[in-house]
Amino acid sequence: MVVNFRIAPGVAASVAALALAAAAPSVAETPASSGAPAIEGSSAPAAGAGAVSLPPTPTAWYADPGVGAAAPVSPDMLAKGTEDPAGWLHYGGGYRNFRYSPVSSLTPASVPHLHAAWSAPTGTTGQFEGSPIVYGGVMYLTTSYDRLFALDAKTGRFLWRYDVQLPDDLRLCCGPANRGVAIAGDHVFMATLDAHLIAFDRRTGRVAWNTTIANYKDGYSVTSAPLVVGGLVYTGVAGGEFGAPGFVDAYDIVTGKLAWRINTVPTDAADPAAKTWAGDSWKSGGSPAWTTGAYDAGTDTLFWTVGNPSPDWNGDKRAGDNLYSDSVLALDPHTGRMKWHFQFTPHDMWDYDGNTQLFLVDAMVGGKPVKAIAQPDRNGFFYLLDRSNGHFIRATQYVEQLTWAKGVDAQGRPIVDPTAAPQENPTARVCPSNLGGMNGSWSGAYDPKQGLVFAPSIEACQEYVKGIAVYVKGVPFMGGMPNTVDADAGKAYGLLSAIDVNTGQVKWRYRDPRPMMSGVVATAGGVLFTSTMEGEAIAVDQATGKRLWSFRMGGSGRGQPIVYQIDGKPYVAVPSGGWSSIDTLAGAGSMQPEGGHLFVFSLDP
């Protein structure tokens, strides 16, 4: 690698001028030794550097010349997803979100022989929720606080690195998470906590474009991995705890220009959906789109999910179903036109974001094949919908404790227990917890051979308290809170449930003493990988739920494991590193320190 150490013009001046100079790296600390990649500060012009409103200077170590395979990532490669075991090209593995690897060498017999191959620190605290992307022998890994690393996927050597320097007044409800990049052509795409979407040259790490999605000061952030289909890159926003009106955006992958935006709440009173909100409560209706969607090539449809209406726990001022909160939207990927929607939790008062993972499965219903969507929702029900038209097929309870509803009707509408509504001084114990069930901040997996969805979940109940909600842009707007009674009493626990998509029934459960809040990867070898809040990477038999192997990583498991194969050797990458605030809310708090670390395991031939 050519050594090319330099500091961009204007960096020193802007560092001195910025109020946040203390957060910027010292030039003296930058690695200038032989073999180090190029380092560069922001290429943004120094003009106006005296204004404190300038974004802080990013810090980056570039690779010159570039790294990784020369062939651009083609639409055909993206369509094949994990069919080529050498790569992991999407957050969900493939467009159908199975998170399923064809690697067959990881079997119940072989996984006891797994050993650590390499590891990499993130240098950041906060939950490490990333799902690595692997292409051309390079792993693209994001960390909390929006660092992006390119690593040699075989050895773990750092190849290039970009640290977004974030403002110090971010609007984060739930921590500094970043769940990963999308890849297409010669670029990787990362969305940020200050609501930017940045395209990087995947070989060098240099920024191709940087687009502002929204003003973070209005309550917006982005934590999810983007998704690329064709020439567009899709992302949605978080902000449901700030009343920030949600939306899904599509950007041109070459120019970074906005192609379309679809709002998840009405933007004017003439919108028919406005009738589902009392008065003009839709103006502060939140309904964020904070997780990654799915794509169905068969019908050329983009599916995206929507989170809670705002304020979360006080529905008094927003009587009605509050569309399109807690829904799945079927969208024309080229225009954003909505084809249909299905709402999981109308008039949500519990923070049951409908943002958990969508699995585009082929199910058998009444003896007939159905192109379906399966989703273990945060509200505790496992849904099956016809993905061609959004028709409800069934919902079954997949958590052990579910009290907020007595079931669902023939249209899939929950039969709500009125005593479960938040109260000023609540006494009712309501389940699941506001975090789930399953939650959109971690993934599940699907084994198409067995027809099983693997869903990690929290088992905990809460008392929901209602308070005053007043909307002011950019300020928390929640209207209540959960009393975490089970979590406080040490009664919260975790399940990994294997759910049969053809029946909706749970085939097996793996139990853990603490809530399970980590993603899953399934494999053709019949073994899945996930991690525990105790800080273990674990392997579980996909047929039985039996635990087969573990390795103590140390930090709580909050990330999304993946599997890939290089030179015939399988690799299992598992993030380690929790965030005490949400972990405690879930009942999984511990003395384990924060700090992210990626562990990669392998098998010798």
Place this chain on the structure above:
Amino acid sequence: MSKIDWAPLAGVAAMASVGMAVGLALGGGARAQDGSDGAQAYMNSPPDVARGRAIFVGTCGAYCHKMTETRGGDAPFLFGCDLPLAKTDQMMFHTITHGVAGTRMVAFGGAIPDDDIWRIVAYLKTNSQCKPGG
């Protein structure tokens, strides 16, 4: 507890942050430097304390400040003794008004009216589990 008035707060957006005047002069007596009686005016008034609680519940308690003491979390437990940024009523008011840079604590000044910030302070103080000398 008395009945809480759920009516929206009038003129919130236009509310000037009079509390800014408190500035950095901290640790004063019962009387706030903006001329009001600060939290003291509300501490013996159950309806005002109840309103302080309702705003705290609706704004501060969910993903951040918990009602029960637990280890962990980036937001301090506000009913305990260890409150370096809120040792006095006025420090508490100042922290709520201006936020804490580099943390998730945003500035509520101008969003929540000063009177209501004082009611939150009154609620926190009257429910403190920190015993003098304890």
